Amino acid sequence: MLNYIYKRFLNFLLLVVLASTMGYFLAAMALNPRSNYEGRNPPIPASSIDSKLTALNMNNKTPVVERYFTWVSGVVKGDLGTTLNEKSVNSEISRRIWVSLRLLLIGSILGSVIGVITGVVSAVRQYKPFDRYFSITSYIFLSAPVFLIALLLKFGAINLNDRLGYTLIYTVGEYSPEFQGAGFSSIINRVQHLILPTLSIALGGIAFYSRYQRNAMLDVLSSDHLRTARAKGLTKRQALFKHGLRVAILPLTTFFAYSFGLLITGAAFTETIFGWNGMGQWFITAVQANDVNSTAAVILFSSVLVLLSGFLADIVTAALDPRVRLR
């Protein structure tokens, strides 16, 4: 088991290095920070643009490989460089990372747990009203892009607030800046802000996991080992929970890991729409501003997150499935 974990960890490290390298090269070659200074009135002399870009390690006259090695030597020491407006990328990350992680963790946990439960229930009650209703709903949610769900939720909340005459659900920001309370009331204020972005991430997840879990569960329901479990005298419920669920959940762990990539994409939309200063929103402004170092930092963040969850999924799979451990 330890040997297996060790091997997976090496694979994980190698992929992080490759992925972030690829991300850096793409960002450095596609984005053009020079264009931000050109065409200004009065024009900035080329030499001062050059010296400024060189100081930021974003000068496109320096060979890209050289820039990459400058970047990597910083990253190895834990320094991710400076943003285009000369702030430290590290401090920017430390400000933003928890905003995104909170959104992603709560959203993905809600999405997967509720999704798995509804999937299992749908499978057990195949073709009954509950199953039909949920299938259609999840089809619709899977066909609607994250940004459309987020926008509709936002409009719905604004309407609701108008009807009520006071703000029950906030649609912008993570907390109210003028808010002065502490303790419990500040938690409530945070939850009022959290509810919509988390929902827009979680709804897609619920739809996805419930479809998936329903199919996996249907396979298990007609499998031989479940029939054996019934035959040796277990009730349907016991057989389902003891022997069915474990097998049906297994393939989901891998999916859970790779869904983090999709979640980060979703976070970029929800953070932009709800005005959260998270990693996703940062990525979009960084690409628009041709900020190479910030873009590379977000790509590094997302590859670490995806691979870390993949690594954890491997360990969980190995713990649940003896066949993997022995390989």
Place this chain on the structure above:
Amino acid sequence: MTEVLRLTRGQLVRRRFMRNKLAVFGLCNLVFMFLLAFLGPYLSKHKWDELDFMYLLQPPSREHWFGTTQIGGDVFALTMRGLQKSLIIGLLVAIFSTGIAAIVGAFAGYLGGKIDKAMMWVVDLLLVLPAFLLIAVMSPLYRGKTWLIFVVLLAAFGWMITSRIVRGMAMSLRERDFIRAARYMGVPTRTIVFRHLIPNVASILIIAATLDVGGTILSETGLSYLGFGIQPPDVSLGSLIADGTNSALTYPWLFCFAGGALVLTVLSVSFIGDGLRDAFDPGASTGANS
């Protein structure tokens, strides 16, 4: 003696598909969307790039079926134009990416060994980085140029999962007698892959391509929504929704038609994809083992 009704595989598949109500609904709806997108503009007298200064921000009326925008554009014509773009991009990318997936997956699975390992490494690497992030970063490369570059990028980052499925099937097909016979007769690898392997995974490819159409439309509209996709003055459903959001509460017609068309299209595509899967392979689990 009663006559025995003989059905070819194609007829069987068609019959199973036609029995699936949701799939037939999806197909009818998708055909309707196509007709609407490509014939609709001829029914209306307004062009998508024409501005009508007499009607600024008007609600739907007999003159402008879906209303008008802030600068007097006809929302019906704009939505049709956006729908055309999204449908064409969805189709093109689905064909390209399924093609790449078939070739990479079939070769990797058939050849095995080091080539297989190397190809699956590339697949793993591309799966780690969300395609959305990569395409958004590369968006300056096609800004102001043809949208076909955008199509190529969408295809280049959308084939990995299908290729894994194809690889798995190719690995088991490799050991089948008809492939072995071909190999021992000295048929070159390329011919085996293209003439024997890929046709035998055709059903999977058709299903994957159909579902890809929906997935592509979702990512294309997402990128266009943020300004990384189809560039103005051209429109896509995503950029239309983005333009409509700021005033959507007071002027809902600015974005609800584009949003509705988008959801309906993707919904019908996924109904068709699932219907095809059930029709090709009625006994199989739907996607749980992919």
